[in-house]
Amino acid sequence: MAYWITHPAELEQRYQQHPDRIGLDTEFIRERTFWPQLALVQMAIGEEILLIDPLIPGMAEALKPWLTDTSITKVMHSASEDLVAFKHTCGVLPRPLFDTQIGAALAGIGSGMGYQKLVAAITGVTLPKGETRSDWMRRPLSPTQLEYAADDVVHLFALHDEIRSQLEQKGRTAWLQEDSERLLASVDDDEDRWPHVSMRAAQFLDAQSQRRLLRLLRWRDLQARQSDRPRSWILDNELATTLARNPPADTDALLRLMDRFPKAPRRLAQPLFQALTTPLEDEAQAPLASQPTDASKNTIKRLQDAVAARAAELGLPDGVLASRRHLETWLESGQWPALLGQWRRAELEQRLAPLLAEPAAAG
Numbered sequence: 192m193a194y195w196i197t198h199p200a201e202l203e204q205r206y207q208q209h210p211d212r213i214g215l216d217t218e219f220i221r222e223r224t225f226w227p228q229l230a231l232v233q234m235a236i237g238e239e240i241l242l243i244d245p246l247i248p249g250m251a252e253a254l255k256p257w258l259t260d261t262s263i264t265k266v267m268h269s270a271s272e273d274l275v276a277f278k279h280t281c282g283v284l285p286r287p288l289f290d291t292q293i294g295a296a297l298a299g300i301g302s303g304m305g306y307q308k309l310v311a312a313i314t315g316v317t318l319p320k321g322e323t324r325s326d327w328m329r330r331p332l333s334p335t336q337l338e339y340a341a342d343d344v345v346h347l348f349a350l351h352d353e354i355r356s357q358l359e360q361k362g363r364t365a366w367l368q369e370d371s372e373r374l375l376a377s378v379d380d381d382e383d384r385w386p387h388v389s390m391r392a393a394q395f396l397d398a399q400s401q402r403r404l405l406r407l408l409r410w411r412d413l414q415a416r417q418s419d420r421p422r423s424w425i426l427d428n429e430l431a432t433t434l435a436r437n438p439p440a441d442t443d444a445l446l447r448l449m450d451r452f453p454k455a456p457r458r459l460a461q462p463l464f465q466a467l468t469t470p471l472e473d474e475a476q477a478p479l480a481s482q483p484t485d486a487s488k489n490t491i492k493r494l495q496d497a498v499a500a501r502a503a504e505l506g507l508p509d510g511v512l513a514s515r516r517h518l519e520t521w522l523e524s525g526q527w528p529a530l531l532g533q534w535r536r537a538e539l540e541q542r543l544a545p546l547l548a549e550p551a552a553a554g
Contacts, residue, residue, distance in 0.1 A: 192240065193338075194242065195244070196243040199247065202243060202254065203253050205241065208236065209262075210237060212263060212289075213235060213236055213257065213263055213265060214234065214267070214344040214348060215233070215234055215235075215267045215273070216273065216340075216344050216347075217233070217277070218327040219273075219327070220328055221272075225418070226279045226416075227276040229276045230246070230327035230328045231327050231332070232245055235266075240341045246328075251280050251282075255283055257285075259286065264287055265285035266289045267289070268290065268292050268306045268347065269292040269305070269306065270285075270288060270292075271377075278378055284375050284378060284379065287371070288371040288374070289355070289367070290367075291309065291347065292306075293370050294354040298354050298358050302507075306318075306343065309350060310349075313346075313349060314349050373530070373532055382412070386409070388478055388480050392432045393480035394481060394482045395482070400435045401480060402477060406469065406470070406474070424454075424456075425456060425459070478524070490547065491515060491518055494513075494522075495515060495518065498512050498539065501539060501542060512538065512539060522547060525547075
């Protein structure tokens with residue numbers, strides 16, 4: 192049964208039940224903001240479904256004990272953006288986390304499976320998708336919206352039971368704990384120190400241009416956070432790359448260049464020019480994006496083949512062990528990528544390290 196919760200006291204009273212697990216999901220809006228605007232929290236407790244209105248004053252505080260109580264497992268599906276919403280609204284993250292999407296991948300059920308698909312695979316239930324683009328900030332929410340929202344948590348315990356059982360049988364419970372904690376840590380520390388490296392256009396810029404691009408991207412991120420606007424509303428990638436490659440001589444030249452870009456932030460021309468022309472204290476340490484050579488492409492291909500072979504031995508879906516980008520990072524830096532964590536290192540490093548060294552030995 193679903194209950195619409197509009198008073199913090201109702202949530203505080205139910206906390207006294209102290210269940211050992213809850214199912215969690217959220218609905219939020221993010222089209223026009225940097226931070227997700229939390230619009231609804233769905234919580235499964237035993238047979239009850241609580242539909243919690245976070246727009247009510249005091250509700251975020253009432254949610255905190257639920258999120259921070261480490262004796263209560265939080266079962267969620269594909270939780271990354273929900274975690275950001277909780278962190279921004281409540282100031283805390285739900286721990287410990289059991290993400291059923293991650294768990295399904297590690298159990299060998301499937302990689303990146305959506306909630307509806309995973310529910311169908313495990314329970315045989317087909318869920319509707321009718322309210323995925325609904326306006327969750329409006330009040331009152333319609334009966335259809337509330338029904339859809341409740342469906343998003345009603346099957347989480349069934350998923351949890353099955354996935355946990357499979358992980359235990361395969362000795363992979365620790366894998367999920369590590370991946371879940373790394374996901375939580377990435378939300379806690381969400382600032383990318385070197386954002387230029389992940390932009391494909393950076394590969395075609397010389398070193399000084401890449402440093403200018405880094406300055407612009409860090410400035411954009413700060414502006415987006417402070418103004419709560421999407422990054423692309425502050426400065427889109429095309430203009431950032433153009434400015435980094437061919438920096439204007441002064442603010443007037445920058446304004447003339449902006450005339451060619453309809454969405455250019457003309458009102459921010461002065462601080463933008465200052466960011467472009469002011470070196471960062473650590474930019475000399477910045478890694479440089481580079482175009483792959485034939486030798487590196489061959490090495491990556493051998494690494495990918497070895498990863499695929501190990502994944503097949505473990506019964507894991509493609510992409511779960513290591514992505515191409517992870518392998519490229521390892522090849523470029525010569526250091527094990529932190530994002531791959533320790534259990535993957537145990538499964539892969541001894542197999543891949545000899546392949547990684549081959550180009551240098553051949554040269």
